[in-house]
Amino acid sequence: MSERKTISRAADLAEGGGRPLKRGATEIVNASADDDDIFKEAVSEPKRRKEDGKKEDEEEDKAKSKHTLDSDEEDEEKYDRLDMKKVDGQEDETIEYDGDTKITAFNMKEEEDDGHFDASGNFIFNKKDNDANDAWLEGIDWSRVKKNAGKDWQGEGDEEDEGAPPPVLTDVRRREIMGRLLELLKPEQTVTKALTTLKKVKALTPAEERKARWAAKKEGREYVADDNGKKTAELSALADELLTAGHMDAYEWPREKVSFLLGRLQKTAVDEVDMFGDPIVPAAGAAASSSAAAAAAAMDDDEVMWEYKAEPDDDDVKGPFNSMQMAEKQGNDELGAKCVARKVGSGSSFNPAARIDFDLYC
Amino acid sequence: MSYMLTHLNNGWQVDQAILAEEDRAVIIRFGHDWDPTCMRMDETLYKIATKVKNFAVIYVVDISKVPDFNKMYELYDPCTVMFFFRNKHIMVDLGTGNNNKINWAMSDGQEFIDIIETVYRGARKGRGLVVSPKDYSTKYKY
Numbered sequence: 001m002s003e004r005k006t007i008s009r010a011a012d013l014a015e016g017g018g019r020p021l022k023r024g025a026t027e028i029v030n031a032s033a034d035d036d037d038i039f040k041e042a043v044s045e046p047k048r049r050k051e052d053g054k055k056e057d058e059e060e061d062k063a064k065s066k067h068t069l070d071s072d073e074e075d076e077e078k079y080d081r082l083d084m085k086k087v088d089g090q091e092d093e094t095i096e097y098d099g100d101t102k103i104t105a106f107n108m109k110e111e112e113d114d115g116h117f118d119a120s121g122n123f124i125f126n127k128k129d130n131d132a133n134d135a136w137l138e139g140i141d142w143s144r145v146k147k148n149a150g151k152d153w154q155g156e157g158d159e160e161d162e163g164a165p166p167p168v169l170t171d172v173r174r175r176e177i178m179g180r181l182l183e184l185l186k187p188e189q190t191v192t193k194a195l196t197t198l199k200k201v202k203a204l205t206p207a208e209e210r211k212a213r214w215a216a217k218k219e220g221r222e223y224v225a226d227d228n229g230k231k232t233a234e235l236s237a238l239a240d241e242l243l244t245a246g247h248m249d250a251y252e253w254p255r256e257k258v259s260f261l262l263g264r265l266q267k268t269a270v271d272e273v274d275m276f277g278d279p280i281v282p283a284a285g286a287a288a289s290s291s292a293a294a295a296a297a298a299m300d301d302d303e304v305m306w307e308y309k310a311e312p313d314d315d316d317v318k319g320p321f322n323s324m325q326m327a328e329k330q331g332n333d334e335l336g337a338k339c340v341a342r343k344v345g346s347g348s349s350f351n352p353a354a355r356i357d358f359d360l361y362c
Numbered sequence: 363m364s365y366m367l368t369h370l371n372n373g374w375q376v377d378q379a380i381l382a383e384e385d386r387a388v389i390i391r392f393g394h395d396w397d398p399t400c401m402r403m404d405e406t407l408y409k410i411a412t413k414v415k416n417f418a419v420i421y422v423v424d425i426s427k428v429p430d431f432n433k434m435y436e437l438y439d440p441c442t443v444m445f446f447f448r449n450k451h452i453m454v455d456l457g458t459g460n461n462n463k464i465n466w467a468m469s470d471g472q473e474f475i476d477i478i479e480t481v482y483r484g485a486r487k488g489r490g491l492v493v494s495p496k497d498y499s500t501k502y503k504y
Contacts, residue, residue, distance in 0.1 A: 348476050356495050
């Protein structure tokens with residue numbers, strides 16, 4: 001091994017001199033006899049070659065291209081690496097321990113640390129660097145480390161990832177936001193639309209602004225700058241706050257929906273502490289007034305209200321109840337066989353309650 | 363009216379329409395634009411298309427131009443409406459005995475919206491079969 005290394009080192013040196021190393025048969029014999037000699041020879045070779053002149057040079061080049069056998073050089077890495085990303089069938093790791101048994105995932109991730117594959121599938125270890133010669137370090141059973149560490153393993157790193165919990169929006173603040181949105185939005189305008197209109201309105205040039213100011217002064221009223229930038233900032237801030245609080249479609253709420261949601265918020269009992277409290281049950285009749293908005297909002301809010309009649313011909317409409325209550329009634333056989341039900345405000349006709357799966361709406 | 367509903371012109375488009383929609387139900391009307399039953403159905407579909415656009419998308423397919431699915435879905439009625447969600451056919455118990463499709467023209471938009479909503483909600487909860495709120499078996503009683 002050491003001999004081969006030396007030769008390749010010599011070859012490197014010769015190449016460094018600007019030409020390929022090539023030795024006769026006798027030299028090879030020498031090489032095996034004495035490493036140091038060959039090293040010297042290799043260094044001195046370029047000099048000698050120069051003296052020999054060009055002719056010989058050309059001859060040798062020819063010879064080299066024809067004969068490969070007389071070359072004792074070790075080829076450097078000429079193989080292709082296997083691209084591990086293209087290897088099918090590898091599986092991600094799932095659990096690390098099943099009880100006491102360590103589970104090794106069906107992939108080559110660990111092995112890739114130690115070496116790599118060539119194109120024909122041979123595993124080639126990386127050259128070892130001898131820097132970690134530590135008896136204690138080598139004595140560690142790495143397969144157990146993670147397990148023994150237990151919970152401490154994910155100590156500091158994870159805290160950063162989690163960060164602060166998402167801000168909880170209180171009903172009071174929500175009401176504030178919606179109130180302000182109502183002022184800013186025009187009928188049937190969503191936040192997105194409002195923002196685009198604001199953007200489209202060109203800012204006044206200084207000259208135009210002066211003119212407007214002057215006109216206002218003439219008429220004796222105070223000039224109010226139409227500050228689009230501020231409005232834009234405020235609108236997006238409000239919508240963004242709703243968005244972070246979990247209303248993912250806040251930007252798409254039309255003004256009507258905002259007002260409907262605001263109305264519903266105001267009708268419900270003030271319940272700022274218990275945000276997971278009982279389902280909201282608006283007062284009867286309230287829902288009917290804003291039925292159009294209710295229909296639009298129903299799909300998004302998963303809060304469908306129902307009313308039912310014990311018999312199709314009854315005039316007595318009971319409700320509204322939310323889906324959870326209806327599911328309960330259905331489960332307790334409170335509805336009866338002839339009971340018909342419909343969604344509040346949807347405009348649909350009464351349908352047999354037996355056919356309605358209230359669970360779907362919960 | 364069906365000019366306003368998106369036509370799918372080949373099998374690949376139909377497949378993609380069903381495959382690509384991740385969060386909405388896909389409703390496909392198979393039939394012919396010139397067919398009276400289809401015309402009535404398309405009228406209804408067109409009316410409700412914008413109302414249900416948040417949770418459903420509606421396409422129309424000409425079964426003569428795109429015969430690829432005729433065998434698989436047994437499309438021999440003049441007008442067939444089928445429901446899909448995330449590349450899965452959703453069956454609807456309409457009370458008619460055929461849970462695979464609606465093969466008549468519905469004229470009441472709200473009824474159809476109700477069906478779509480049940481399909482959407484059911485499919486999202488992993489159901490392959492949902493029950494339509496209205497029982498349509500009486501439709502064939504004379």
